[in-house]
Amino acid sequence: ASSQEKVDLCLAHGASAGIVYPRQPLDRSQQKAFADEIKAAGGGGVDIVYDAVGGDYAEPAVRALNWEGRFLVIGFPAGIPALPLNLTLLKSCQIVGVFWGAFVMSRPDENAANLAELFALYEAGKVKPHISARFPLEEAADAISMLGERRAEGKVVVTVA
Structure with a gap:
């Protein structure tokens, strides 16, 4: 998150950990420190990264992935990252682009089912x-x-x- 207040809000809503990310640009040592911080927050690594930021934050997040982890590319307002692809081999991980607009257009029935499930979770009080x-x-x-x-x-x- 961009501030401690936002981390605190996430923790209050059930997150198990949170990090205030450093401001860009990040040099190599800052990227390594950020990757270490992500790993520590995940108890030694993370299984999934939801990256809606990109930029200098992407590579440390990939480095923090566990074996067979998944990196979800959602957006990149901080810049389009260049990732060393050897990381995917070393971690046997997946990098997946998530383009919701295209999904809605190409798979309307699946999208409707997903929305129905989401609204059911909301009505049950599980999504707040x-x-x-x-x-x-x-x-x-x-x-x-x-x-x-x-x-x-x-x-x-x-x-x-």
Whole structure:
């Protein structure tokens, strides 16, 4: 997470560990230290990385994967990373691109089933999204600013009366 407050929120919602990531750019020693921190948070390594950031954070995350781990590429606002592919061999891991928009278009039935399962979990109280703020539609620009300034610690909801 980008702040201790966001880590604390994740821990309060059931995360077993959390890390405040260092600011880019990361030199080699900082990347190694970050990989070690990820490994420690995972009890010696992690099975899955959900990477919505990319940039200098990707390689340390791959290095922190356990044997046969999975690295999910979600996005890369911090930059498109260049990964040494020998890591996939050494860890026997998978790097998987997750492009939800294309999935929705190419597999609408599977997407509908996934959404039905997600809503069932929500209705059962097993998924509890944290709402940082609610804005009426007239203040949608303020909601977007909150997201752009990275002040949101959860979902930002725009309501339509």
